[in-house]
Amino acid sequence: MSGPAGGSALVEARGVVKRFGGLTAVHGLDLTLREGEILGLIGPNGAGKTTLFNLLSGQFAPDAGKILLEGREIHHLPSHRICRLGLARTFQVPRPFLAMTVSESVLVGAQFGRRVPGTTASETADRCVALTRLEPRRNAPVHSLNLAERKRLDLARALATRPRVLLVDEVAAGLNPTEVRETVGILREVHAAGIGIIYVEHVMEAVMDISHRVHVLDHGATIAIGTPAEVTRDPAVIEAYLGRSAGS
Amino acid sequence: MSSFTRRHLFLGVGALGGLALIAPLLLANPYSSRLAQLLFMNVLLASAWNLVGGFAGQISFGNASLFGVGAYATSMLWLAGFHPFLTMPAAALLAALYGVAWGWPCLRLRGPYFAIATIGVAEATRIVANHIEAAGGASGLTLPLEQDLGPVLLYALGAVLAVASVLVSAAVRRSRLGLGLIALREDAQAAAASGVNVARQQVTVFAVTAALTGLAGGYYAVFTLYVVPEKVFGFDLSISLVLMVLVGGIGTVMGPVLGAGIYLFLEQFVLASLADIHLAAFGALLIFIILLEPRGAAPRLAQFVRLIRRRFG
Amino acid sequence: MVDLLSVLASGILVGTVYAYMAYGLGLIYGVLRVVNLAHGAFLTLGVYVTWWLNTTFGMDPLVSILITVPLGFALGATVERTLVFRLRDSPPVTTLLLLFGVWLIVRNALYLIFGGADRSLLTSYSLESLAVGPLTLSIPRLIVSAFSLLGFVVLALMLKRTWSGLALRAVAQDREAAALSGVPVNRVWAVAFGIGSALAMSAGSLMSLFYSVTPEFGARFLLKSFCVVVLGGLTNIGGILVAGIGLGIAEDLTAFYIHTGYRDVVSFLVLTAALVMRRADSD
Ligand SMILES: Nc1ncnc2c1ncn2[C@@H]1O[C@H](COP(=O)(O)OP(=O)(O)OP(=O)(O)O)[C@@H](O)[C@H]1O
Ligand SMILES: [Mg+2]
Numbered sequence: 001m002s003g004p005a006g007g008s009a010l011v012e013a014r015g016v017v018k019r020f021g022g023l024t025a026v027h028g029l030d031l032t033l034r035e036g037e038i039l040g041l042i043g044p045n046g047a048g049k050t051t052l053f054n055l056l057s058g059q060f061a062p063d064a065g066k067i068l069l070e071g072r073e074i075h076h077l078p079s080h081r082i083c084r085l086g087l088a089r090t091f092q093v094p095r096p097f098l099a100m101t102v103s104e105s106v107l108v109g110a111q112f113g114r115r116v117p118g119t120t121a122s123e124t125a126d127r128c129v130a131l132t133r134l135e136p137r138r139n140a141p142v143h144s145l146n147l148a149e150r151k152r153l154d155l156a157r158a159l160a161t162r163p164r165v166l167l168v169d170e171v172a173a174g175l176n177p178t179e180v181r182e183t184v185g186i187l188r189e190v191h192a193a194g195i196g197i198i199y200v201e202h203v204m205e206a207v208m209d210i211s212h213r214v215h216v217l218d219h220g221a222t223i224a225i226g227t228p229a230e231v232t233r234d235p236a237v238i239e240a241y242l243g244r245s246a247g248s
Numbered sequence: 249m250s251s252f253t254r255r256h257l258f259l260g261v262g263a264l265g266g267l268a269l270i271a272p273l274l275l276a277n278p279y280s281s282r283l284a285q286l287l288f289m290n291v292l293l294a295s296a297w298n299l300v301g302g303f304a305g306q307i308s309f310g311n312a313s314l315f316g317v318g319a320y321a322t323s324m325l326w327l328a329g330f331h332p333f334l335t336m337p338a339a340a341l342l343a344a345l346y347g348v349a350w351g352w353p354c355l356r357l358r359g360p361y362f363a364i365a366t367i368g369v370a371e372a373t374r375i376v377a378n379h380i381e382a383a384g385g386a387s388g389l390t391l392p393l394e395q396d397l398g399p400v401l402l403y404a405l406g407a408v409l410a411v412a413s414v415l416v417s418a419a420v421r422r423s424r425l426g427l428g429l430i431a432l433r434e435d436a437q438a439a440a441a442s443g444v445n446v447a448r449q450q451v452t453v454f455a456v457t458a459a460l461t462g463l464a465g466g467y468y469a470v471f472t473l474y475v476v477p478e479k480v481f482g483f484d485l486s487i488s489l490v491l492m493v494l495v496g497g498i499g500t501v502m503g504p505v506l507g508a509g510i511y512l513f514l515e516q517f518v519l520a521s522l523a524d525i526h527l528a529a530f531g532a533l534l535i536f537i538i539l540l541e542p543r544g545a546a547p548r549l550a551q552f553v554r555l556i557r558r559r560f561g
Numbered sequence: 562m563v564d565l566l567s568v569l570a571s572g573i574l575v576g577t578v579y580a581y582m583a584y585g586l587g588l589i590y591g592v593l594r595v596v597n598l599a600h601g602a603f604l605t606l607g608v609y610v611t612w613w614l615n616t617t618f619g620m621d622p623l624v625s626i627l628i629t630v631p632l633g634f635a636l637g638a639t640v641e642r643t644l645v646f647r648l649r650d651s652p653p654v655t656t657l658l659l660l661f662g663v664w665l666i667v668r669n670a671l672y673l674i675f676g677g678a679d680r681s682l683l684t685s686y687s688l689e690s691l692a693v694g695p696l697t698l699s700i701p702r703l704i705v706s707a708f709s710l711l712g713f714v715v716l717a718l719m720l721k722r723t724w725s726g727l728a729l730r731a732v733a734q735d736r737e738a739a740a741l742s743g744v745p746v747n748r749v750w751a752v753a754f755g756i757g758s759a760l761a762m763s764a765g766s767l768m769s770l771f772y773s774v775t776p777e778f779g780a781r782f783l784l785k786s787f788c789v790v791v792l793g794g795l796t797n798i799g800g801i802l803v804a805g806i807g808l809g810i811a812e813d814l815t816a817f818y819i820h821t822g823y824r825d826v827v828s829f830l831v832l833t834a835a836l837v838m839r840r841a842d843s844d
Contacts, residue, residue, distance in 0.1 A: 057441055058440075059437060059440075059441070078440065078445075079437070079440035079441050080440045080441075080442075080443050080444055080445045080446070083440070083441055083442060083443040084443050088441070088442075089441055091438065091441075095435045095437070095438035096434075096435075096438075097430065097431050097434035097435060097438070097439075098434055099430055099433075099434055099499075100430060100431070100434070104427065104430075105431075107427060108427055108428065108431045108439065108442050108443075108444065109442045109443065111424050111427060111428070111443075112424075112428060112439075112442055112443030112444045112445075113442065113443040114443070157442055158441075158442070160442075161442055161443050305654075307654045307657075307658075350833075353833075353837045354833065354836075354837060356837060357836055357837065359652065359653050359654055360596040360653045360654055360657050361836050363596075363654060363657060364596065364787050364791075364832070364836065365832070365833045365836045365837065367784060367787075367829075368784060368787070368788075368828075368829040368830070368832040368833040368836075369829070369833055371784060371825070371829045372826045372829035372830055372833075375822065375823065375825055375826050375829075376823075376826060378822070379820070379822050379823070483780070487661075490658070494658070524669075524672075524673060525669055525673070526669070527665045527666070527668055527669035527672070528665060528666045528669035528670065530662075530665055531661075531662040531663065531664070531665030531666035531669065532662065532666060533662075534658060534659070534661065534662035534665070535644065535659055535662040535663070535666075538648070538655055538658055538659045538662070539644070539647060539648075539659070542651075542655065
């Protein structure tokens with residue numbers, strides 16, 4: 001897939017460090033998401049991908065380093081502020097509001113997310129429900145959804161906040177091939193709407209298919225950055241990641 | 249999303265009308281008027297507690313501290329010469345201020361931590377109140393009996409307060425605030441990631457809870473004409489609210505109303521004859537609800553109503 | 562100066578008992594993630610059983626520990642098996658309310674059996690004291706403090722050296738991992754609840770030496786226990802000891818320099834402040 005070369009930076013992490021007691025989960029990391037880009041973020045289990053998302057979305061504060069969203073420092077801001085500035089995320093294990101219906105949950109994002117003049121919250125919510133193919137389940141209680149639907153619900157809720165940047169954590173994991181294709185299709189539509197995406201995924205077909213560039217982490221540090229083709233050939237990646245996952 | 253619909257207004261007016269119609273019945277003797285007053289107060293208290301306990305999922309064992317502030321605000325202003333009706337806004341305001349003062353730090357805690365912190369605050373408040381000489385110390389304040397508002401006015405005041413609290417609760421439930429509260433109750437971090445300012449939402453609703461609880465305290469003062477710290481700041485009061493809401497149905501609008509009624513009934517007619525095992529009976533009730541009917545009576549009642557409708561509608 | 566010293570000394574002596582009284586609450590939380598609001602019930606039961614044994618058979622409170630420990634263990638394990646266990650997958654607040662129900666029942670039972678009157682327990686050494694330099698130290702407090710420390714030593718050895726202790730610590734650290742490596746988690750929970758309750762009841766035995774015996778005993782000391790546990794860090798024996806002593810001293814200073822009536826306010830305020838400052842590990 002061809003990418004926008006040299007677009008300006010939407011999200012930038014500079015020298016970001018996160019420690020959990022003795023363990024350094026993210027180790028002085030630099031990462032850039034450019035305007036109009038889908039950036040694949042891969043790495044073996046425990047590489048620090050989810051931790052990086054938690055840092056970018058304000059759930060954790062970094063122990064060192066800076067995070068910028070469209071040039072503005074956000075690493076000291078609380079989650080809800082970051083969301084309102086235009087950075088939304090999904091969760092690796094979906095985190096639905098179990099007492100709500102599908103449309104109510106999505107409405108949370110629409111009501112509390114970034115304000116965009118011109119559309120109402122319920123219009124936004126409806127559009128996101130439709131985009132994620134949840135229309136037939138819109139009045140269903142969330143606790144009745146299956147895993148694939150819950151993943152799409154997380155996505156719908158994040159999109160309803162009208163982000164400029166979307167962090168997607170393993171939406172394809174645990175889905176069957178049809179569902180994976182459907183999900184990838186949704187992400188393409190999101191990208192077409194002008195939203196930058198950082199996409200964490202273990203399902204290689206999915207992430208290699210739609211990423212413009214791929215950023216590879218291991219032990220909280222970068223081991224390769226490049227196009228999907230370059231990265232798959234990179235010996236360091238094969239060693240650290242593909243080698244190990246092929247063996248497992 | 250319209251938070252306060254015309255339908256609510258009709259329902260509210262209808263409820264007041266209904267209460268006016270049955271007023272002669274309830275005002276027939278001092279005991280039944282007292283029951284009506286207690287019922288109104290309980291509805292107000294339980295609805296208020298449910299805003300933060302049911303919608304936001306923050307179980308407070310400390311609402312007596314807010315009730316007491318309201319009761320004392322009304323009593324002291326009344327003794328200073330203000331008309332009791334005029335003291336009500338002051339009771340609400342002071343309770344809201346006190347509520348925000350301790351709710352703001354404590355609401356950063358969630359689950360059992362918040363619950364325990366509220367016990368600490370309420371008990372500290374009770375002890376301090378016992379030592380404030382200007383407010384009568386441990387022996388409390390007696391209000392001017394000769395200025396008693398009389399049963400009709402007290403009934404009207406109670407009815408308006410109780411209906412208003414249910415309307416507030418319905419309005420909150422349907423508002424953006426209510427949506428945010430339920431979101432943060434279900435998953436605070438996911439709510440924050442969706443843009444919900446968790447701290448602000450909780451403090452906002454707690455201010456409303458506190459104001460309504462303060463009003464209940466003020467109302468209590470005007471109909472009992474006697475406030476004493478061990479009662480109005482007492483732990484038993486805080487517990488009774490939790491029970492009412494659990495019995496009726498936590499997190500629903502009508503659950504607290506139902507619970508307030510059931511609780512009053514139990515307290516007056518069942519436990520009056522079993523005064524000795526009053527605490528144990530409440531304990532057993534609590535255990536029973538939690539193990540067997542954690543959603544309270546409201547969902548069962550709704551089920552029953554649907555059944556009736558299907559049969560006859 | 563002598564005043565200050567004696568206030569400090571008595572704070573330290575009371576503080577060690579506070580730590581001992583609170584430890585069971587922390588242990589139960591650490592292993593089961595359950596806030597034991599029935600802790601106060603076990604404290605109070607301990608006091609009453611001890612008082613009853615003393616007035617009926619003349620048994621010394623220190624000897625009655627031999628009875629309150631196994632009794633507490635049995636009662637605690639039963640409460641866990643019959644009630645708490647059923648709620649293992651519910652939100653923590655539900656269990657908290659359930660245990661509160663247990664407490665109400667126990668309190669009521671005590672009122673029914675013993676009435677609401679304050680009682681006290683007198684032994685031959687209740688009023689004795691020991692002069693150490695310029696200070697006068699009460700003998701019962703010295704004894705109780707020594708027993709508390711001894712209790713901690715026994716407990717620490719048990720947690721370190723025995724198989725049950727190991728299983729307890731494993732479950733406290735990671736329930737799933739412990740279950741996967743073959744620890745019978747269900748049994749460990751019952752044991753932890755039993756030990757926590759045994760500690761509380763035996764603390765009641767010790768405390769009956771210098772507190773009056775009423776059905777409300779537990780209410781007062783439940784909150785102090787929370788305070789100590791939250792300050793000291795749940796299951797950290799050293800931390801809890803320091804927190805208990807800290808609270809004991811703070812209370813005695815308040816009672817001496819401000820007003821005796823405000824003694825209990827200290828623990829409530831410290832409790833709330835400590836909780837709010839520790840919010841990082843909430844949820
Ligand atoms: N809240 C936390 N507390 C302590 N350690 C954590 C925490 N979150 C993550 N870690 C540790 O940080 C490291 C990185 O974890 P992270 O979840 O970011 O990996 P990941 O790349 O997302 O892995 P996976 O592909 O399995 O999802 C792991 O060793 C993990 O155990
Ligand atoms: Mg991950």
